Amino acid sequence: MMDTSYRQFFALTKEPFGADIPRKDIMVTKALGAMEERIHYTIRMGAIALITGEIGSGKSTSLRYVLGGLHPSEYRIIYVTASSGSILELYRQILSELATDFTSSSRTAMTRKIKEEVLDLTHGKKMKVALIIDEASLLRLEVFTELHTLTQFEQDSKPYLPIILAGQINLVDSLRYRNCLPLANRVVARSHLKGSDLETMEAYLRHHLAIAGVNRMIFDDAAVTAIHQGAGGLFRKANHLARGAIVAAARAESTVVTAENVRLAATELL
Numbered sequence: 637m638m639d640t641s642y643r644q645f646f647a648l649t650k651e652p653f654g655a656d657i658p659r660k661d662i663m664v665t666k667a668l669g670a671m672e673e674r675i676h677y678t679i680r681m682g683a684i685a686l687i688t689g690e691i692g693s694g695k696s697t698s699l700r701y702v703l704g705g706l707h708p709s710e711y712r713i714i715y716v717t718a719s720s721g722s723i724l725e726l727y728r729q730i731l732s733e734l735a736t737d738f739t740s741s742s743r744t745a746m747t748r749k750i751k752e753e754v755l756d757l758t759h760g761k762k763m764k765v766a767l768i769i770d771e772a773s774l775l776r777l778e779v780f781t782e783l784h785t786l787t788q789f790e791q792d793s794k795p796y797l798p799i800i801l802a803g804q805i806n807l808v809d810s811l812r813y814r815n816c817l818p819l820a821n822r823v824v825a826r827s828h829l830k831g832s833d834l835e836t837m838e839a840y841l842r843h844h845l846a847i848a849g850v851n852r853m854i855f856d857d858a859a860v861t862a863i864h865q866g867a868g869g870l871f872r873k874a875n876h877l878a879r880g881a882i883v884a885a886a887r888a889e890s891t892v893v894t895a896e897n898v899r900l901a902a903t904e905l906l
């Protein structure tokens with residue numbers, strides 16, 4: 637398993653189906669295009685967007701694509717990955733993104749500092765600021781009930797801090813709790829990443845092969861179907877199945893990857 641002879645066998649110039657592909661190699665699906673539009677809209681509105689999807693459906697990759705398209709001279713993106721910690725933990729993360737030298741651990745001092753920084757960026761530096769929280773489905777309820785206070789500025793009621801929350805679908809349930817209404821009320825756009833359809837999955841497989849320098853479709857039709865079904869249309873699982881199937885095919889010295897190779901690969905996955 638550890639040897640990489642399958643790469644020579646299929647003339648792959650790099651490890652195929654990688655997790656950390658550069659932005660330029662991200663495949664722009666219809667769903668990604670729709671998400672991009674909603675994120676732009678939400679930032680313009682200074683409101684809140686929800687990005688949901690199953691595990692490994694491509695939420696973080698899609699976010700990376702959209703945010704990477706926002707020019708850093710115009711946009712200041714505060715990107716944090718949520719933890720199951722307290723609201724203080726989240727404030728700390730935001731502050732360390734904004735101002736490295738802030739040490740107070742008082743809730744009031746922290747929110748004041750965050751707002752100051754946001755106001756300075758929007759008014760002083762004329763930038764558009766947005767807070768992105770990935771893995772937001774991990775956040776505690778108490779965090780959701782307080783988060784909206786960050787979007788309120790005493791000076792005037794115009795909200796300056798749009799927030800993009802990304803996570804699993806239970807994020808939506810959390811926001812339906814009564815105490816989360818102030819936050820839920822500011823949601824203006826939602827994007828849900830479903831498992832892809834068969835056609836998109838085939839394009840996806842071709843896309844990743846091309847990234848690894850292979851322009852020949854090495855998966856036969858039944859293999860594509862097996863990957864699509866086995867992965868439930870989800871990209872990360874598809875990566876594992878596709879790579880595992882390539883390894884199995886190379887071991888069997890077959891230049892075409894078959895459904896049987898996919899089935900064999902599936903037995904190695906949880």
Ligand SMILES: Nc1ncnc2c1ncn2[C@@H]1O[C@H](COP(=O)(O)OP(=O)(O)OP(=O)(O)O)[C@@H](O)[C@H]1O
Pocket residue numbers: 653654655656657661662663664665668689690691692693694695696697698871872875
């Ligand atoms: N648009 C895309 N183009 C190319 N590859 C993609 C794309 N979307 C997802 N992938 C692939 O699928 C993998 C999983 O995607 P990602 O990590 O974004 O999913 P996720 O929904 O954030 O998962 P989790 O729920 O675990 O956070 C990525 O590492 C990447 O290889």
Ligand SMILES: [Mg+2]
Pocket residue numbers: 695696697770771
């Ligand atoms: Mg993710």
